[in-house]
Amino acid sequence: MQPLLSIESVSKRFAGHQALHEVDLAIGGGEFIALLGPSGCGKTTLLRCIAGFLKPDDGRILIEGADITGAPPYRRPLNTVFQSYALFPHMSVADNVAYGPRRAGTGRTEAQARAREALALVGLEEMGERLPRALSGGQQQRVALARAIVNRPKLLLLDEPLSALDLKLRRRMQIELKHIQEKLGIAFIFVTHDQEEAMAMANRIVVMNAGRIEQVGTPADIYRAPASRFVAEFVGEPNLIPVEPARPGRMRLKVTGAELPYAEGVRCVMARPEDLVLVDGTPPADLATAPGIVEEVVAVGPVTTLFIRCGDVVLKVARLGMSATALHPGSAVTVGLRVSALHPIVE
Amino acid sequence: MQPLLSIESVSKRFAGHQALHEVDLAIGGGEFIALLGPSGCGKTTLLRCIAGFLKPDDGRILIEGADITGAPPYRRPLNTVFQSYALFPHMSVADNVAYGPRRAGTGRTEAQARAREALALVGLEEMGERLPRALSGGQQQRVALARAIVNRPKLLLLDEPLSALDLKLRRRMQIELKHIQEKLGIAFIFVTHDQEEAMAMANRIVVMNAGRIEQVGTPADIYRAPASRFVAEFVGEPNLIPVEPARPGRMRLKVTGAELPYAEGVRCVMARPEDLVLVDGTPPADLATAPGIVEEVVAVGPVTTLFIRCGDVVLKVARLGMSATALHPGSAVTVGLRVSALHPIVE
Amino acid sequence: MTAPRTTLALLLFAPLAFFAAFFVAPMVVVALSSIIADDGALTTAHYARILLDQYHWDVLWVTFRIALLTTLICMLVGFPLAWYLVRIVRWRAWRRACVILIIVPLFTSNIVRSFGWMVLLGRTGLVNQGLMGLGLTERPIRFLGTETGILIGLVYILVPFVVLTVGNALAKIDTAYEEASADLGVGPARTFWFVTLPLTLPGAVSGAIMVFALAVSAYVTPALLSGGQITVFSMLIFQQYSSVFDFHYGAALSITLLVLTLILVTVAGRIGEGRKPA
Amino acid sequence: MIARFLIRIVALAALAYLVLPLVVIVGASLTETSYLAFPPQGLTLKWFGVLFDDPSYVSAFVTSTLLALAATVVAIVLAIPASLALARYVFAGREAISSLLMSPLVLPYVVLGAALLQFGSAIGLARSFEALLVGHVVIVMPFVLRSVLPLLTPEQRALEEASMDLGATPVATFFLVVLPQIRGGIVSGGLLAFISSWINVELSIFNTSSALNTIPVKMFNYVQYTIDPTIAAVSAITIVAAALVIILLDLLIGLDMLSESRRP
Amino acid sequence: QQALHVAWYGGNWGDAFKACVADPFTKATGVTVVPEVGTSTVTLAKLQQQKDAPTIDVAWMDGGVSELADAAGVLEPITQGSVPNLANTVPQAIYKKDGSIYAVGTGYYSLGLTYNTQEIKEPPASWNDLWKPEYADAVTIPSPANSSGVPFLFFLHKIWNAPAGDFAPVFAKIKELKPALFFDSSGAASNAFQSGEAVIGAHFNVGAFDLIAKGLPIGFAVPKEGVWATDARLHLVKNAPRKEAAQKFIDTALTPEASQCLAEKLFLGPSVKGVKVSAETARKLPWGEKGSVENLYLLNWADVNAKRAELVDTWNREIARK
Ligand SMILES: Nc1ncnc2c1ncn2[C@@H]1O[C@H](COP(=O)(O)OP(=O)(O)OP(=O)(O)O)[C@@H](O)[C@H]1O
Ligand SMILES: Nc1ncnc2c1ncn2[C@@H]1O[C@H](COP(=O)(O)OP(=O)(O)OP(=O)(O)O)[C@@H](O)[C@H]1O
Numbered sequence A, B: 001m002q003p004l005l006s007i008e009s010v011s012k013r014f015a016g017h018q019a020l021h022e023v024d025l026a027i028g029g030g031e032f033i034a035l036l037g038p039s040g041c042g043k044t045t046l047l048r049c050i051a052g053f054l055k056p057d058d059g060r061i062l063i064e065g066a067d068i069t070g071a072p073p074y075r076r077p078l079n080t081v082f083q084s085y086a087l088f089p090h091m092s093v094a095d096n097v098a099y100g101p102r103r104a105g106t107g108r109t110e111a112q113a114r115a116r117e118a119l120a121l122v123g124l125e126e127m128g129e130r131l132p133r134a135l136s137g138g139q140q141q142r143v144a145l146a147r148a149i150v151n152r153p154k155l156l157l158l159d160e161p162l163s164a165l166d167l168k169l170r171r172r173m174q175i176e177l178k179h180i181q182e183k184l185g186i187a188f189i190f191v192t193h194d195q196e197e198a199m200a201m202a203n204r205i206v207v208m209n210a211g212r213i214e215q216v217g218t219p220a221d222i223y224r225a226p227a228s229r230f231v232a233e234f235v236g237e238p239n240l241i242p243v244e245p246a247r248p249g250r251m252r253l254k255v256t257g258a259e260l261p262y263a264e265g266v267r268c269v270m271a272r273p274e275d276l277v278l279v280d281g282t283p284p285a286d287l288a289t290a291p292g293i294v295e296e297v298v299a300v301g302p303v304t305t306l307f308i309r310c311g312d313v314v315l316k317v318a319r320l321g322m323s324a325t326a327l328h329p330g331s332a333v334t335v336g337l338r339v340s341a342l343h344p345i346v347e
Numbered sequence C: 001m002t003a004p005r006t007t008l009a010l011l012l013f014a015p016l017a018f019f020a021a022f023f024v025a026p027m028v029v030v031a032l033s034s035i036i037a038d039d040g041a042l043t044t045a046h047y048a049r050i051l052l053d054q055y056h057w058d059v060l061w062v063t064f065r066i067a068l069l070t071t072l073i074c075m076l077v078g079f080p081l082a083w084y085l086v087r088i089v090r091w092r093a094w095r096r097a098c099v100i101l102i103i104v105p106l107f108t109s110n111i112v113r114s115f116g117w118m119v120l121l122g123r124t125g126l127v128n129q130g131l132m133g134l135g136l137t138e139r140p141i142r143f144l145g146t147e148t149g150i151l152i153g154l155v156y157i158l159v160p161f162v163v164l165t166v167g168n169a170l171a172k173i174d175t176a177y178e179e180a181s182a183d184l185g186v187g188p189a190r191t192f193w194f195v196t197l198p199l200t201l202p203g204a205v206s207g208a209i210m211v212f213a214l215a216v217s218a219y220v221t222p223a224l225l226s227g228g229q230i231t232v233f234s235m236l237i238f239q240q241y242s243s244v245f246d247f248h249y250g251a252a253l254s255i256t257l258l259v260l261t262l263i264l265v266t267v268a269g270r271i272g273e274g275r276k277p278a
Numbered sequence D: 001m002i003a004r005f006l007i008r009i010v011a012l013a014a015l016a017y018l019v020l021p022l023v024v025i026v027g028a029s030l031t032e033t034s035y036l037a038f039p040p041q042g043l044t045l046k047w048f049g050v051l052f053d054d055p056s057y058v059s060a061f062v063t064s065t066l067l068a069l070a071a072t073v074v075a076i077v078l079a080i081p082a083s084l085a086l087a088r089y090v091f092a093g094r095e096a097i098s099s100l101l102m103s104p105l106v107l108p109y110v111v112l113g114a115a116l117l118q119f120g121s122a123i124g125l126a127r128s129f130e131a132l133l134v135g136h137v138v139i140v141m142p143f144v145l146r147s148v149l150p151l152l153t154p155e156q157r158a159l160e161e162a163s164m165d166l167g168a169t170p171v172a173t174f175f176l177v178v179l180p181q182i183r184g185g186i187v188s189g190g191l192l193a194f195i196s197s198w199i200n201v202e203l204s205i206f207n208t209s210s211a212l213n214t215i216p217v218k219m220f221n222y223v224q225y226t227i228d229p230t231i232a233a234v235s236a237i238t239i240v241a242a243a244l245v246i247i248l249l250d251l252l253i254g255l256d257m258l259s260e261s262r263r264p
Numbered sequence E: 001q002q003a004l005h006v007a008w009y010g011g012n013w014g015d016a017f018k019a020c021v022a023d024p025f026t027k028a029t030g031v032t033v034v035p036e037v038g039t040s041t042v043t044l045a046k047l048q049q050q051k052d053a054p055t056i057d058v059a060w061m062d063g064g065v066s067e068l069a070d071a072a073g074v075l076e077p078i079t080q081g082s083v084p085n086l087a088n089t090v091p092q093a094i095y096k097k098d099g100s101i102y103a104v105g106t107g108y109y110s111l112g113l114t115y116n117t118q119e120i121k122e123p124p125a126s127w128n129d130l131w132k133p134e135y136a137d138a139v140t141i142p143s144p145a146n147s148s149g150v151p152f153l154f155f156l157h158k159i160w161n162a163p164a165g166d167f168a169p170v171f172a173k174i175k176e177l178k179p180a181l182f183f184d185s186s187g188a189a190s191n192a193f194q195s196g197e198a199v200i201g202a203h204f205n206v207g208a209f210d211l212i213a214k215g216l217p218i219g220f221a222v223p224k225e226g227v228w229a230t231d232a233r234l235h236l237v238k239n240a241p242r243k244e245a246a247q248k249f250i251d252t253a254l255t256p257e258a259s260q261c262l263a264e265k266l267f268l269g270p271s272v273k274g275v276k277v278s279a280e281t282a283r284k285l286p287w288g289e290k291g292s293v294e295n296l297y298l299l300n301w302a303d304v305n306a307k308r309a310e311l312v313d314t315w316n317r318e319i320a321r322k
């Protein structure tokens, strides 16, 4: 099937800085794509190329097979929620939202009705008469969202649309966004630097680094089988345990001494904190163990993370609930890890 | 002991909107306070009253017992890290940081030395010569921090200083901030809308809602024993299980039928998702159980949340790791909950 | 951003064509006539006559000094006024009334205004009467026919330009910067000096350049208020065009003033601008 | 507080300085004497009567106003695209073009006036309304440019992008988003432009004729020989008319260009 | 019939030209007159610029500028046949070059001593009174920007008997003067006198008597050295589009009625022979009560124009700087 959006080897360079480097990506209709990456990696640049505010130096962008690389923004069947909101300061909130329909030729009353509907969707039905500057940051962001979805585009680009919202509202908006997305069948490209958000919402996650795509995959793929150390570190907290060559065809974990089949270019393996357990008494046979000392205990909501020093390496062990706070820095413990849960990191 | 900062029944009203409603708060020296609340609840307003940019309509603000309610900002022994950074665009980074000491009469060399020191503290010693606009968002935020701490104030106000950073950098900055705070012994009032951040960093959390303080307490207090439904919902994902009056002096959980001592005004009790477990076989005696059907499975990093319908109520059950994804929507399960972990919510 | 050529052409075509036809072309005529001798031959004699003569440099110095002082005083008067209007006045009706008061004087004819100045500043004018009445001076102070008089007149018509440009710049400054400064323990006066002033500088420089340029080229006001006792460069030019009728020499004078002023203004603009477009 | 008080004093003194000559002029226009006198001796409106009886004054008023208006409008129409190009793009010759467009500001008007007359007669444009107009447009355009350019900021650019993203064509974007954003600059620049055109003598004087006379040139010629209260009356009318027009403008499009930007 | 375009001066001059010449002309011929108001120099500039297609038919210009206009070749000879009233004109007022008439005077005016009668009780008798210490900072004389400025230097040169061609003594003396202002327009001088800024100085009889007529305490004196005078002249523009009407207009200006009218209104000394004026007016004529055109110091404009640039330059360097 023809993808909704194809990005073919797009490059973009700013005065000596390669912001995008031969980026390839294909997105199907109705997909929810999260674009994840550190600050300055080129997320916004890629979005602006898709929206038409930047012309790629190289490569093509197609929507439903039609080359739109050179098309002006206002001819592209997509809308954007801007990182800086970019609300029109001289128009009321309702007029901001009604702007798109009005330009598309919708009558005044009809456009206002649709604006009201969109504002209701983001929980701002009563703010229509205000000017944007009379709203708080989070409220402004929701107006920007309402303004972008009111036109029912095929593709919505969102540049960190939820970053200014509090967790509760963010969760609500995540769910609502997802509903909106599913209900309208709009494909979303959602830029975020919050990997939990990306995992909770996206069908697929695109991880970018320094102008390149590092990995594209489902949230579980990205989380459990990161393609690089960068991805492993960027998406959640990894335990990166160094390995050394052992007898031919094998390599050995530095911490527990457990052995793994040898793989070329692998210097360490990754285990997520939740893959590690604390062992009381005799460990089950499939667990490799190492003794350690608790260094720090961080309890954040449902998860408590223990930082446990095992020789040179500090291992993070996640436990559910706050009960783990019974352990204090200095306690001696035994860490156990399932060798089958280890994922080799190729460098 | 005299508190460092006392806020006594401070109210602030903007053109018909009550932004702060008789807020009372006392903060000791060296405390790390997180101000948590939804967008528009008055966090920034409260901070601006403390900093002196807004004059409360009512109430008093005292620092070490001295009434500073009417004092101009430049006479208050505290500094602010602004939500928008507000770095002086016409000065180099070093000059920005040296600005406070210089204006306080410190000599040029001495001020520059202190600026360098403060910049080193935030890891930017090499950026002194640059202009703020040549830095990334995260770096700008750290400069703002350096500028605010260089004067060694007794109290530092931080308005969402980390909200623009990606998760990885934010985690690093959280740790660094905490270290700086402990090292300098400065009290921090830290505005955030991220409850994980608040829990990870603060000694005490102040939860605000609609211009009022809902609860003040340690992270564990707030998380485990929220004073209201609002706090319970704002800080993490609660299971709110309705209760009904049972035989005299007792009330009954609607879901499992377990009984609790009666308390006035309680309509529901809270259990965190990590307090609930899935039961295989015979449950232990201290667990109340209920059968249910899995509705949805959401895996976000280390935690997988199962949404399980038990009659009218959907219960959230948190499990560590992605193994839980073996359960699919539609599976029949038994949910168990420890009655001792339940916290009644007073309305 | 690099420009799509067609967009650029579209935007610039009309203004450039207009300027080419009605500014550049006539000025080329002037420039050409400045290098033509009476007999039609090419010559640099007019320029030599200007540039090799100490007198012209003296007049230039007077001209630029007056323009510079005018600019300075305009800033000193206009800045507080702009500040007052933008930051202090809370009552909108009064601010608007002030804006009107600032703009309206520009509409009055120079000549009538010079009568006003005579009534106010003349030998027997209200100011001198007041000063003498208070015993502050015995003889009337001469304002008219002095550089002071010219300054008073020029500042009068040029101050509104500063107020409007600086006022616009002030209104645009994000107050967060001033709050940050106050937060760092710096009082209002020094916050102004170290933060607000530098931030308004681009606007102020733009206003100052406008004032300086207008003051350098002003003719009617200095002519009326100098009482024929001080010569500024534009008077020399006017003389050639209107009473001596030496158009070649007049053209050379014009080009000299134009070039020198442009150089000064460009240098000042470089210093004040600093900000490059995105 | 003290600084604030001082600023108040300076500002009020400056306002007084701006107003005093106006008081003298308006006062002198009311004198009963046939010469200019201040304070006025007796009060009369007869000098205004003289003006209104003289159709040439009325027509000069109309010419001046039309000319200033047309020059301002043309200058705005030309300056906006030019400033968009200068603010938005980096291109070869940008600096040169910017200096060129600003340079009429530093040129004594009399030079341009004579040059235009000379050049204009060569192309058959001398001493017509059009000849006056093009000259005025040249000298007033820098005011509009200088006022509009600083408003075309990157933040402003983001709004344009948002507009186009929502499907508005560049033209629609210009009228619905750009124009409202730079209105303040256009208004204040346009006002300066209008004023500069309205009071110009040096440039106009070469291109006026009997049928085509502007108020300042008419007054200039008049006062070369005689000064009497009629010219004070002309100025007084101008003052009142200008004030009324500004108030009207304020009501119509809002001149709140100096109001402090309020942050949320 | 097309309207006739006549360039003349502003202020009360224009009013008088209209009342004394244009109105009777229109009444007689039915041709309306459109005034092109401007100073002599601006008028000349306009004539030069539109040499090829003039719109102005007749132009009033001052002595001095008149010669420049002739040299610039923008004038058409006036002939006896087309302007019969030339016969009534005093010979001094008919300006010829190479035998053809390029200009004709319509009345003389002078630059005399004008003073404030409240401040100065005795009419001043000599130009040298301007240097009296009690008038310091309250004196006015024309600057070279005024059409009388350069001629006035010649006049001073003559009354002080300076060596021929050497103006240094004149400038030296002027340098000692403590002026309120050097006026560059007649209006500026009037302004200075009516505001009290100047109490004594040179001013045109036209302007001075205008002030007197308005009730100001001003006096006009012809000192013992005499006064310098010039005239307002009419010129026929070369290739004038309405030549015949233009000639008729000039003819009208040379009638005794017009001349008398100008004398009554502007106190111009008539250039038409045998014009009678009232005793009241006679007192105000440029040559004083008893004089005639013979008493005027009329310059040779060729000399003036030849030295104009040099004198302006010297003035700039010596006088107009502090
Ligand atoms: N107009 C420009 N000129 C020069 N460099 C630019 C420009 N725009 C972006 N860049 C650079 O290109 C890189 C990618 O920027 P981009 O805005 O796409 O990052 P981002 O991934 O969106 O970051 P963030 O999460 O901070 O928004 C950065 O290093 C940035 O400095
Ligand atoms: N100057 C003002 N005028 C009118 N209303 C205001 C003003 N400042 C704030 N408000 C209102 O007061 C309320 C509290 O605003 P405040 O900025 O304190 O919220 P906040 O908790 O900091 O929100 P956020 O998390 O979005 O920054 C909001 O509803 C806001 O709209």
Ligand SMILES: [Mg+2]
Pocket (backbone or CB within 6 Å): A043, A044, A045, A083, A159
């Ligand atoms: Mg970005």
Ligand SMILES: [Mg+2]
Pocket (backbone or CB within 6 Å): B043, B044, B045, B083, B159
């Ligand atoms: Mg806030």
